[in-house]
Amino acid sequence: MATSSTMALSSLLPPQTLHITSSNHPPNSSLKVFSFPTRSPQQNCHPKSILSTSPPSFTWVPSQKWRTCISFFPAFLKNKAKDAKAIKEELLEAIAPLDRGAEATPEDQQSIDQITRKLEAVSPIKEPLKSDLLNGKWELIYTTSQSILQTERPKILRSKTNYQAINVDTLRAQNMESCPFFNQVTADLTPLNARKVAVKFDYFKIAGLIPVKAPGRAKGELEITYLDEELRNLQQFRILSANGTDIRLRHT
Numbered sequence: 001m002a003t004s005s006t007m008a009l010s011s012l013l014p015p016q017t018l019h020i021t022s023s024n025h026p027p028n029s030s031l032k033v034f035s036f037p038t039r040s041p042q043q044n045c046h047p048k049s050i051l052s053t054s055p056p057s058f059t060w061v062p063s064q065k066w067r068t069c070i071s072f073f074p075a076f077l078k079n080k081a082k083d084a085k086a087i088k089e090e091l092l093e094a095i096a097p098l099d100r101g102a103e104a105t106p107e108d109q110q111s112i113d114q115i116t117r118k119l120e121a122v123s124p125i126k127e128p129l130k131s132d133l134l135n136g137k138w139e140l141i142y143t144t145s146q147s148i149l150q151t152e153r154p155k156i157l158r159s160k161t162n163y164q165a166i167n168v169d170t171l172r173a174q175n176m177e178s179c180p181f182f183n184q185v186t187a188d189l190t191p192l193n194a195r196k197v198a199v200k201f202d203y204f205k206i207a208g209l210i211p212v213k214a215p216g217r218a219k220g221e222l223e224i225t226y227l228d229e230e231l232r233n234l235q236q237f238r239i240l241s242a243n244g245t246d247i248r249l250r251h252t
Contacts, residue, residue: 084122088231091115095142095247102149102158109144116245120225127194128224128233129168137165137251138232144244159183163251173199182208189222196223 094112098104104112125131140162143149150158159177166173171189176182184205190198201218203211224233232248 084119084124084228087115087119087122091119091247092141098142100140100149100162101142101144102151104142104144112142113245116226116247123226123228125227128227129191129194129197131227132168133227133229134166134168134224134232137163138248139163139251140246141249142245142247145246148246156180164248171197176208181206184208185214192221195225196221 091112094108094115095101098108101109125133128134140148146152148162157180159179159181161178163176163178164173165176166189171191173187173189174184175187176184185201186203186205187199187201190200192198199220199222201214204214205211226233230250232250233246
């Protein structure tokens, strides 16, 4: 009986090791000491102790692991944007003295290709054809295509500026040259995936005025490999003889 009373008492005491001794024996007597590991009220299965225990309250505190994960994503996105800005500055600095690519050596082209690949890896827009950022007028700042650069002509007869306008809603595109000839060409775009389109030219305009129907072979593909608010696109294309990389800045 004494043992059962003792166990009942132990279930109501704070969690600690309970030592039972007899008051009729001095501390140094040979009486054995029994130790009972106590249980918390939540662990106690005695009906009376369950009824007399207040319901536990729970407050969720994020673990260090969760706090680390939550804080990681904003820092990751911030660092990614910072990386893209630094790489773009590096790219624009490398392109600046190359006359849109006409003065680029094979070593220059290789260096720019390496920079563009780094920039592609941190592109903020993964599906350019679904983004409104693609709409607008874009100015050519670099290309590896000799036909676009018109390097076979004397420098005075090369176009000074080349623009490309894209409308994602209507899937139409237009290329425009500045002086001295002001030639233009329009095309239909057919999406092949979220970043690549098939291009079918329909009309050329000589001096921007005289329409000439494009031949059936005037077609190719464009792939947008980078896009943000101001830079497009590290664009890979195969159109007639214009094969290569095409980098453009948004024209304002």
